[in-house]
Amino acid sequence: MKRSQINKAIVDASNYFASNCWSLPPQPSWDVTDFGLASFDSKGLVLINLANEPEYCEKLMYAKRNQVTPEHYHKQKKEDIICRVGELAVVLWTDIKDTQTNKITVQINAEKREVEAGTEIILKAGERITIYPYQWHKFYPISEECIIGEVSTANDDVNDNFFLDEHIGRYPEILEDEPALLKLLSE
Known part of the structure; x- marks a missing residue:
């Protein structure tokens, strides 16, 4: 990923946060990724670690339409994904390789619901979904x-x-084509 793309993503995210009255803490930990796929406009995400403690974590993320955070799961982490501004689609599977249609129980806004695996769940601003360990998910x-x-x-x-x-890497390789606006979490 080119440093110029990273710098632009930081500026775009900062401007959008400010225009929506989101104040960032002093010296936040920034992360910008194209997941090692060299296609930030379609597979990309800007993340800011607000808290990363041994017991818990809080992040603020920014993405534009058509930017997908690709299919993945966590073995340890349980997370709530919260749409803060805009609308967010989240797709969940219990087993992504299962071609049979199946229902899964999810927790949306603290209420349990059954949904078809692999279908879009649309979150409006303020809504949240709980994602459990080993639950495949993507969002955009x-x-x-x-x-x-x-x-x-x-x-x-x-x-x-x-x-x-399997070609995805969590952190991108950075091609230095201009000076960095700030140091990323992975550097």
């Missing part, structure tokens, strides 16, 4: 831009992200 904005929150148990981005696409 339906609106032009979206602010996404995450509150979870302890976070280990290096060892607890398991992607369907």
Whole structure:
């Protein structure tokens, strides 16, 4: 991923946060990823770690329409994904390789519901979905831009992200084509 793309993503996210009255803490930990696929506009995400403690984690994320966070699961982490601004689609599976249609029980806004695995669950601003360990998921904005929150148990981005696409890497290789606006979490 080019440094110029990372810088632009940081500026776009910062501007969108500010235009929606989201104040960031002093010296936040930024992360910008194309998941190692060199296609940030279709597979990309901007993340800010607001808290990363041994017991819990909180993140603020930013994505534009058509930017997918690809299919993955966590073995340890339980997380709530919260649509803060815009509209967000979340897709869940118990077993992504299962071609049979099956229902899964999910928790949306603290209420349990049954949904068909592999179907879009649309979250409007303020709504949340709980994702349990070993539950495959992907998400992407339906609106032009979206602010996404995450509150979870302890976070280990290096060892607890398991992607369907084996070519995915959690952190991108950075091609330095201009000076960095700031240092990323992975640097």
